[in-house]
Amino acid sequence: MPSPNARPGDIIGCRQPPFHSTVSIQKIxxxxSILLLLRLLSFCFTLASSIFVSTSTSWLDSDSFRLVFxxxxxxAVYSLFQTSASVHEIVRESTLLPELLQLWFDFAHDQVLGYLMVAAxxxxxxEAVRKRREIDTCTVDNNFCIQVYIAVALGFVGFIFLAIxxxxxxxxxxxFLLSGSRFPHVY
Amino acid sequence: MPSPNARPGDIIGCRQPPFHSTVSIQKIxxxxSILLLLRLLSFCFTLASSIFVSTSTSWLDSDSFRLVFxxxxxxAVYSLFQTSASVHEIVRESTLLPELLQLWFDFAHDQVLGYLMVAAxxxxxxEAVRKRREIDTCTVDNNFCIQVYIAVALGFVGFIFLAIxxxxxxxxxxxFLLSGSRFPHVY
Structure with a gap:
């Protein structure tokens, strides 16, 4: 009969290794650090993309460019929040929210915002391709087109870091759900 | 010293439970069965969406509608393949590809095709909203607009099943990476 305090992954009748061994602390x-870097890169690229698209002329006239912005x-806001959360975790060695909630929060937001980014x-x-082909906006205002292309490209790079x-x-x-720790114990 | 045959999750010096207990076979x-249902639903909706968009007039003129198709x-083709793979797995109780490769194949394709679907x-x-607003296509050929809306909506439902x-x-x-089995053992 499993004890009421047993976590998933506990082996009954065996001595459990310490909750976080030195090796798993190093791994965490x-x-x-890798996640902090990814969040920071994602923040930089999405911020640059939103600045690029919002400083271009007539971006407000188009639903699609408003969506990109x-x-x-x-x-960018989400990545900044996650960057601070990562720094907090590295410095204080504890998560901002309770650990399981934090992990669900991270995964759900990453997944949904990834879909939002790729859709935008x-x-x-x-819209940019259509403007170039059909309306000849680019012959009239070439800077606008270049700005939009750069904004979309920057946003796409930001998306890649978010997807990772x-x-x-x-x-x-x-x-965590399986073993009660974020990384497999090393024996 | 771990034995060379140790899998991740093995506890040294403890009797391991059988690789697949009755409970975990039931879970698998x-x-x-849930995955089979999801694949089948995803197949039906994406097939319906591609048929809807391809039978509408002038869909070939638009890059965006071609992308939707x-x-x-x-x-649809991927979901059909995965449906057959699921049926094979349920009937034969073994995966089509070697188990780890199959799991990586499923995850990588689901993730990338999910992004593709939401982008399309x-x-x-x-494009559909623009056609309604700017070009008045919908007053000229209302059936075309309705078909495109239905196609996009069906595709979106297909995407939801793919995302799950x-x-x-x-x-x-x-x-699997952590324990050598797809589901936690139940003790």
């Missing part, structure tokens, strides 16, 4: 630190701004970039790219973070968050959450 | 079967057709639906929706499959695949893969 390494993964946290909104998605990039949302992800696709809509923006579609998503995979890391998914694995962290799954490992 | 239940999750396989292509993404839905690709995901966003581009298609942007992605989460299941990610967890299955992470559990």
């Amino acid at each position: 630190r390494r993964i946290n 909104a998605a990039n701004a949302i992800v 970039e696709a809509a923006g790219m579609g 973070s998503t995979v890391v968050s998914a694995f962290r959450l799954a490992f | 079967r239940r999750i396989n 292509a993404a839905n057709a690709i995901v 639906e966003a581009a298609g929706m942007g 499959s992605t989460v299941v695949s990610a967890f299955r893969l992470a559990f």
Whole structure:
């Protein structure tokens, strides 16, 4: 009969290793540093993208470019929050929210905002290509077109870093659900 | 010193439970049935979406509608393949590819095709809204607009099922990497 305090992954009748061994603390630190870097890169690229699109002329006239701005701004704010959360975790060695909630929060937001970003970039790219082909906006105002292309490209790079973070968050959450720790113990 | 045959999650010096206990076989079967249902639903909706968009007039003139067709057709073919793979797994009780490769294959394709789907639906929706507002296509040929809206909506529902499959695949893969089995053992 399992004890009421047993966590998933506990082996009944066996001595459990310490909750966080030295090796897993090192691993957690390494993964946290990688995530911090990914969040920071994602923040820089999405911020740059939203600035680029919002300083271009007549971006407010187009739903798609407004979506590009909104998605990039949302992800920039989110990435900044996650960057601070990562720094907090590295310095204080504890998560901002309770650990399980934090892991679900990270994974769910990464996944949903990833879909939002790719949708926005696709809509923006579609609009930019159409403007070039059909309306000849680019012959009239070439700077506008270049700015929009750069904004979409920057946003796409930001999305790539977010997508990598998503995979890391998914694995962290799954490992935590299974073993009560974010990383497999090393024996 | 761990034995060279030790899998991640093995506890040295403890009797290991059987590789697949009766309870975990039941769990694997239940999750396989859920995945089969998700794949089948995803197949139906993406197939319907690609048929809807391809039978509408003048869809070939628009890059965005071509993208909607292509993404839905690709995901329909992929979902059909995954449906057969699920049936094979349920009937034969073994995966089509070697287990780890199969789990990576499922997760990677689910994730990437999810992004493709949401990008295509966003581009298609942007184009449909623009056609209604700017060009008055819908007053000339209202059937075309209705068909495109239905196609995008069907594709979006297909994407939702694919996104749920992605989460299941990610967890299955992470559990397998950690414990050598797709689901936590139940003691």
